[in-house]
Amino acid sequence: MxxxxxxxxxxxxxxxxxxxxxxxxxxxxxxxxxxSGGYGGRQRSSIPQAESAPEKPEPLTAEQIVDSEMPNITEALGLNPFEEAIVRTTLTKSIQKRIELQILKLTPEKTREAIEKIGKEQDEELKSALPEDKYEAFVELQKNRFKEKKKKNKKKKKKD
Structure with missing residues (x-):
């Protein structure tokens, strides 16, 4: 052929x-x-996948923290606009310093000393700027809020 x-x-x-x-x-x-025989392209899986890893929420700034707390503080203490402005700026400044301390990641002893120093400065500023009764009410408000958080944590631990 x-x-x-x-x-x-x-x-x-x-x-x-x-x-x-x-x-x-x-x-x-x-x-x-x-x-090409299952060696490329998008593969299907019977296991459901998350769309993407959940993003960590960005930490609040000092201004945002103070803005969220100021209505409660103003209402509890009965502050006038001038006193409110003083408390706002003092708290913003001290919270900003505490945030900076967290970023520095100092030893626990140095961190504790720095936090105490910041707290004393805040107390001095507020004591000199606010009337005595409102300053005392502010200090009491801070103590009560801290105790309430501890009590809630203890209750949760007991339930678990």
Whole structure:
């Protein structure tokens, strides 16, 4: 059987076209979308995946912390606008210093000393700027809030 040149050329063209098609669309073992036998493309899993890792909420700034607490403080102490401005600036300044301390990551002893110093400065500023009764009410308010948080934590531990 003699093969003509036309048939030989047709077979060569057919083979080259077939290899092109196979290279583009996989070798027939895949799903027909070019993942070539399951080795590429997007894979499906029966295990549900989270869309993305939940982002950590950004820490509040000193101004944001004070803004959230000021309505309660103003109401509890009955501050006028001038006194409110003094308390706001003093608290913002001391909270900002505490945030900076956290960033520095000092030893526990140095951190404790620095926090005590910041607290004393805050107390001195508020004592000199506020009337005696409002200052005492502020100090009492701070103590009560701290005790309430401890009590809540103890109750939660007892329930668990």
């Amino acid at each position: 003699k093969i003509s040149k036309k048939h030989l050329i047709a077979v060569i063209i057919f083979i080259s076209v077939f290899t092109e098609i196979q290279a583009q669309y996989g070798n027939g073992y895949g799903n027909g979308y070019g993942n």
